[in-house]
Amino acid sequence: MIRLSHLIATVFLLPLFAAMSAEPPADHSNTVARWPAERARCRPVPLADVRIGGFLGKRIDQNLPSLMAGLHTSIPRGFEARGAGKDLPPETRRLAADSDLCKWLEGACYVYARTGDEKLRAEIDRITGLILQCQQPDGFINTLVPPYERFDSRVNHDLYIAGHFFEAAVAHHRATGRDDLLSAACRWADYLIDQYRKKNPYYDTVGTREHPEYELGFLRLGREALRPEYVEFAATLARMSQVGPTVADIHAGGGKLHAVRTGYLLAGMADLYLETGRPDMTEHLPALWRELVDTRMYVTGAIGSHGERISDEPFDLSPSAAENKDRHLGETCACVSMIMFTWRMHAITGQSECFDVIERALYNHYLGAMSLDNLGNFYYNPLHVTGDIIGKTDHGHSPLCTRCRMPEIHSTTCCLPNSWRFFGALPEYVFSRDADGLFVNLYTSAEVKHTLPDGRTIHLAVETDYPWRETVRLRHVGSEPVEFALRLRVPGWCEQVAWSIEGEPAQTSPGGRYWTIRRLWQPGQTATLTLPMLPRVIVPDARIQAVAGTVVFARGPIIYCLEKEDVDFPVETARVAIEPTAAAKAIRAEWREELLEGVYVLHVPGETAAATAASDLKTSPPLVPAGPVRPIELMLVPFYARANRSNDSRWVVFIPNRPTGE
Numbered sequence: 001m002i003r004l005s006h007l008i009a010t011v012f013l014l015p016l017f018a019a020m021s022a023e024p025p026a027d028h029s030n031t032v033a034r035w036p037a038e039r040a041r042c043r044p045v046p047l048a049d050v051r052i053g054g055f056l057g058k059r060i061d062q063n064l065p066s067l068m069a070g071l072h073t074s075i076p077r078g079f080e081a082r083g084a085g086k087d088l089p090p091e092t093r094r095l096a097a098d099s100d101l102c103k104w105l106e107g108a109c110y111v112y113a114r115t116g117d118e119k120l121r122a123e124i125d126r127i128t129g130l131i132l133q134c135q136q137p138d139g140f141i142n143t144l145v146p147p148y149e150r151f152d153s154r155v156n157h158d159l160y161i162a163g164h165f166f167e168a169a170v171a172h173h174r175a176t177g178r179d180d181l182l183s184a185a186c187r188w189a190d191y192l193i194d195q196y197r198k199k200n201p202y203y204d205t206v207g208t209r210e211h212p213e214y215e216l217g218f219l220r221l222g223r224e225a226l227r228p229e230y231v232e233f234a235a236t237l238a239r240m241s242q243v244g245p246t247v248a249d250i251h252a253g254g255g256k257l258h259a260v261r262t263g264y265l266l267a268g269m270a271d272l273y274l275e276t277g278r279p280d281m282t283e284h285l286p287a288l289w290r291e292l293v294d295t296r297m298y299v300t301g302a303i304g305s306h307g308e309r310i311s312d313e314p315f316d317l318s319p320s321a322a323e324n325k326d327r328h329l330g331e332t333c334a335c336v337s338m339i340m341f342t343w344r345m346h347a348i349t350g351q352s353e354c355f356d357v358i359e360r361a362l363y364n365h366y367l368g369a370m371s372l373d374n375l376g377n378f379y380y381n382p383l384h385v386t387g388d389i390i391g392k393t394d395h396g397h398s399p400l401c402t403r404c405r406m407p408e409i410h411s412t413t414c415c416l417p418n419s420w421r422f423f424g425a426l427p428e429y430v431f432s433r434d435a436d437g438l439f440v441n442l443y444t445s446a447e448v449k450h451t452l453p454d455g456r457t458i459h460l461a462v463e464t465d466y467p468w469r470e471t472v473r474l475r476h477v478g479s480e481p482v483e484f485a486l487r488l489r490v491p492g493w494c495e496q497v498a499w500s501i502e503g504e505p506a507q508t509s510p511g512g513r514y515w516t517i518r519r520l521w522q523p524g525q526t527a528t529l530t531l532p533m534l535p536r537v538i539v540p541d542a543r544i545q546a547v548a549g550t551v552v553f554a555r556g557p558i559i560y561c562l563e564k565e566d567v568d569f570p571v572e573t574a575r576v577a578i579e580p581t582a583a584a585k586a587i588r589a590e591w592r593e594e595l596l597e598g599v600y601v602l603h604v605p606g607e608t609a610a611a612t613a614a615s616d617l618k619t620s621p622p623l624v625p626a627g628p629v630r631p632i633e634l635m636l637v638p639f640y641a642r643a644n645r646s647n648d649s650r651w652v653v654f655i656p657n658r659p660t661g662e
Contacts, residue, residue: 031113031174032425033343034223035274041350042439045431045450047114052427054445055467059367062374063423064117066406067108069375070420071123073407075100078143079130088143095412096157096211098143101127102164103417109171110424121176128172128181131165139187141165151195151202156209156254158202159237162188163217167421170224185221193233207240210253212261215268219275235272238281241265245284247291248312257312259304260414263337270344282348289345292338293357299538299552299653300368300559300639301361302330302381303338318546319383319654321392328395330381332369332415335361336422343429346441350434352514355441356492358429362442363467364559368640370419372597376405377416383561383639383653386572401649433458437485439514443472443531456482467556468591468600472529476521484521487514488529493557498530531556535587535602537580540654550654551580553602553636555589560602560636563643564650567634569608574634575656576606596641606634606655 031047052060078092079101094100105127112120135141140150142161151158169185172178196203215238222230242251243265252261266285273282295314297303305311305318308331321328339358346354369378379395389400396411397404404410431448432439438448438458443466449459459478466472474486490497492512499515500506502525509515517527538552553560562571578586588603595601609629634655643649 030428031110031171032428033347034220035271035344035347037435039274039277040347042432042434043347044428045433045438045448047110047427049448049450050427050431051447052430052444053447054464056426056430056442056444057446059370059374060423060426063107063420064111064115064120066374066423067104067111067120067420068123069406070104070416073409075104075409075413075417076127076130079127079134082143083130083133088147093144093147095155096161096414098141099157099161099164100413100417101131102161102168103414103421105131106164106168106171107417107420107422107424109168109175110421113171113175114424114427124172124176128178132180132184135184135187139184139189139191141184141188151200153202153205153209156205157211159192159206159214160211162192163214166217166221170220171421173224182221182225186225186227189218189221189227189230189233193229196233196236203240206237206253207242208251208253211258212241212253212265212268216264216271219268219271223275231272231275234268235276235278235281238265238269238272243269243284243288245287247288247296247310247314250288255309257310258308259310259331259334260308260337262310263303263334263341267337267341267344270341270348274344274347285345286349289341297338297357298330298365298383299360299540300330300364300381300383301338301357302335302365302383304331304334305329308334315541315543315545317544319652320386321380321382328380328382330365330383332366332377332379332381333418335365335369335381336418339366339422346432350439350514352489353492353512355489356512359442359491359557360559363557364639366422368642369415371403371405372641372644374419374423376403377419378403378643379410379412379415384572384651386570386650386652399647401643402647403643437487437518439487439489440474441489443467443489447477452484456484458482458484460486466531467558468533468598470531470533470556472531473526474529475526476523478521479523481520481522483519485516485518486521486527487516488527489513490515491531491557493536493554494531497532500528502526502528533589534584535589537578537583537587539580547654549656551576551578551657552653553583553587553604553655555600555602558600559639559653561639561642561651561653562634562655563637563645564648565645566637567608567632571650571652573608574606574632574652575608575658576604576634577658578605596637596644599638599641602636604634604636605631607631 029046030044033044035043074091078088078097081088108120108124112124148155166185169181173182215234218230218234250257250262252265269281270285296310298317305316307328339361342354342357365381369381385401392400394400430442430446432441433450435453443464445464446462451457461475461477464472490509490511490513494511496508496510498506498508533556535555538554540547562574564571589600592599592601607629639653642651
């Protein structure tokens, strides 16, 4: 059965993209990631050169109404109050509150660069004016001073806030061409560097107490403003933190292995290497990335298993906070920072595995953090929410099992504004380029028109219903023949794919690599990639003791969970009896157009029994049911779509398995 959306994408794709948005600014260099070509194996195709549709395009487009809704929360009120000469209202006295509006502004500028939306531009101008109005003569900006003070050691976020402001100023300059915010950022940067040279004692503890992100801020500001001293200061700040050959060696500001700070620090170091070539910035990064992915990352791409911290120990990956009220896991911002680090590792290495990790985190953890309309979010993202949740919250929001929806915001509001800048930047993740051609990193309906350094223009249309359907068609829609290399990422979850050029024999490729098609592309010539979307079972690493004896279900890049809405018993009492190698035959995939905005569900043979005691319902799975067992067909839904149907959901990802024959 062909979906209507797929038919529309196939037949009307090009006219749709032509009408998607107003023309972006004329500058076709990157808005988000401006890495020099000297050390980047590949670089993103700029926002101005791409149009994104399909599954990812829908979420990207929802970022605009989400941004506008954000202006009706308390996020802008601190700057509004200061600009009007008023005291701060109580709701603005949040940790690093100024950084929230800076992230809003950065994301808004990316969206404006892509869409040219005039209502958004008017709000960008208004917010910019409020921030400029609050700048002190020496360059300092912070609405929370007073009641706090400059360089407040009780807060340790002065440089963090500055870093987010610098990134917003760069985005503003790239998107609008105006230099007023960039100049304000330079004045603030000069002040901070001057304080360092004057030996302000605050800098004595930056490496152990501040919140990394300032490395990226100073670096990007220096690159944009042509101020190399800012880049050098970014390296100076990065060296204040501790990075060694193993994850346990990292001390990234306050919290030591705080997941968000770790990701930002490593992303900043990777960017510093790309900018300067300094070997001390990249010496440990490949090994650290490998260890983080292999031993500290959840199956959904989440990172951080102890509150907001990464565990010192490998494979310490409990799926739930049930056994410890302080063990919340998978902060949304941690996912953003890890994706940012991984994106830069892709630029350095050009390896497809980097986008396997980004895809896993994006389609499962990150989209799962956001509501389907992008108007609500989770702060933490446990893989199991079961039993009694009375008194438990999602970073202050109650109940634990629902997303905080605007105009309400979390008491620390970093995660929602991070979604605005992440979704704004996401179009630059889809395609990369080098001197030889194009990399296709993420599959969604899209159009890209990019001119290579030697003048060759690649004009490619992608038609697909990924991640649901297995077919991806890529058509050269330029009017002239062009020779270039097309590198198609074959996802690591896919054992083997087939690809063909029309009129030529089909070929196959193993997963986990880029498949390169280098040829003279004729106008209208089409390549077809077929990615088998068979249901599969993932058996967790035996070293993850918390989920021993369980399995995870997946189809394509999508991880599934059992949700309360689809059963008449506690979800933690379910188990399955399945041989992982027989998953494709034992599991039935069904398209449900009416469910959760259209999803494939998985029907899995299983069984359940009542728990023997009420306390069992508070036990972290795996829970082996006792008492009479009844067979049942379990219907699993995508993890990203959970908690969108009620205010009292429960879910599990890891399901106890009793293999056939036991």
